[in-house]
Amino acid sequence: MKKTDYKSHIFALSMIFTMGNAVIIQPFYTVNTPFPVFILSVVFTLLFAFLSVLIADFLLKKSNSAFKKALNCIIYSVVILLSLWGAASAAYDCLKFITKIQLPEINIILPLLLLVGMSLRFAFCKGEAILKFCLFMTALSLGALLLLFISCSKTYQFDSLLFDMDFKTQHIKTAFKCFLKYFSPIFIIPLFIKFENQKITSKNFLSGILSGFIALFLTLVQTVFTLGKNFGFEYPYIYAVSAFSSGSLFTRLDGFVYLIFFAVSVIKIGVCIKTVRLIIKNA
Numbered sequence: 064m065k066k067t068d069y070k071s072h073i074f075a076l077s078m079i080f081t082m083g084n085a086v087i088i089q090p091f092y093t094v095n096t097p098f099p100v101f102i103l104s105v106v107f108t109l110l111f112a113f114l115s116v117l118i119a120d121f122l123l124k125k126s127n128s129a130f131k132k133a134l135n136c137i138i139y140s141v142v143i144l145l146s147l148w149g150a151a152s153a154a155y156d157c158l159k160f161i162t163k164i165q166l167p168e169i170n171i172i173l174p175l176l177l178l179v180g181m182s183l184r185f186a187f188c189k190g191e192a193i194l195k196f197c198l199f200m201t202a203l204s205l206g207a208l209l210l211l212f213i214s215c216s217k218t219y220q221f222d223s224l225l226f227d228m229d230f231k232t233q234h235i236k237t238a239f240k241c242f243l244k245y246f247s248p249i250f251i252i253p254l255f256i257k258f259e260n261q262k263i264t265s266k267n268f269l270s271g272i273l274s275g276f277i278a279l280f281l282t283l284v285q286t287v288f289t290l291g292k293n294f295g296f297e298y299p300y301i302y303a304v305s306a307f308s309s310g311s312l313f314t315r316l317d318g319f320v321y322l323i324f325f326a327v328s329v330i331k332i333g334v335c336i337k338t339v340r341l342i343i344k345n346a
Contacts, residue, residue: 069261072194075201076334077252077271081108082204082278083149083331084156085245087324091279092286092299094237099230101283103238105276108246112272116265119253139342142251146342149248150335154178157328164298165321178328185333186340190259193337200326207319208278211304212285214316218306219288248331251338258341 091097091104122135161174185193249272256263282300289303296302301320 069191069194070267072198073256073261073263074267074271074274076194076197076256076330077249077268078275078278079197079201079204079327079330080252080334081246081249081272081275082323082327083245083248084153084328085279086282086300086327087156087160087298088245089279089282089286089298089300090241090245091283092290092296095292096234097283097287099234100238100241101276101280103230103235104241104246105273107239107242108249108272108276109269111242111247112249112252112269113265115250116253116263116268118250119257119263122254123257142254143339143342145248146251146335146338149251150182150332152244152248153328153331153335154182157324160298160301160324164301178325178332181329182332182336185329186336188333188337190255190261190337193334194259194261197330200330204323204326205278207323208281211316211319212281215285215289215304215306219285220291221288248335251335255334255338255341258338258345 091101094100118138122138124131126132157178158171158174162169162171166174185196188196253263253268282303286299286303289306290296290299301317304316304320
């Protein structure tokens with residue numbers, strides 16, 4: 064029988080995991096110089112991701128060395144912490160958005176139960192099912208992002224394009240904080256893939272991450288073109304989309320954003336929880 068090639072699925076997982084809760088918060092827009100911080104965050108994440116592939120290979124090599132076992136234990140502990148951090152931060156940002164913007168009148172218990180239930184169900188699925196779901200949701204999310212970018216083009220203020228591109232020490236500090244908060248959990252992906260008996264290459268993994276940043280850049284540019292240099296919005300992307308209406312009945316496009324936010328949150332939380340389960344089971 065021919066073995067299924069999951070390269071495109073792993074690419075999709077890397078992409079949508081990178082988008083994660085960063086697409087909800089849009090942290091780059093909240094600083095006065097978004098583009099230098101964005102570029103530096105991309106560099107930090109790609110370097111860290113490349114290192115994670117090497118470490119995943121190292122972890123799964125058999126050895127009876129006491130030093131190797133001790134080192135494995137330390138690295139697995141780090142991966143578990145990153146997994147828990149990724150799940151907790153994604154859940155917090157998603158729930159905060161739902162209760163403050165999407166459904167401000169609803170009790171937080173209901174969306175919490177829904178998010179936790181779907182994430183746990185996702186985490187206990189087979190690895191192949193998770194990868195297939197990621198491919199489907201990535202295609203859907205990317206299509207929605209492109210639709211929103213094009214549909215809202217009538218509201219763009221292109222004079223807002225010019226930004227300070229000088230790289231300063233403060234930009235490096237801000238970018239590193241942004242990397243730690245939103246993108247450091249990407250470290251767990253190679254180990255998750257290998258525990259699911261799939262092959263991951265640095266090229267496939269890094270290109271998926273880069274595509275995730277391109278999607279984030281698309282939302283950043285749309286936000287800048289629509290809202291200008293007003294950095295006072297807590298969830299700028301949803302406000303950028305909400306500024307435009309289409310159709311005779313003024314059909315809102317916000318629903319596409321809600322779909323994207325919920326999908327990336329469920330995938331990030333689910334994969335993080337699944338990775339912890341796999342470590343406990345296989346390590």
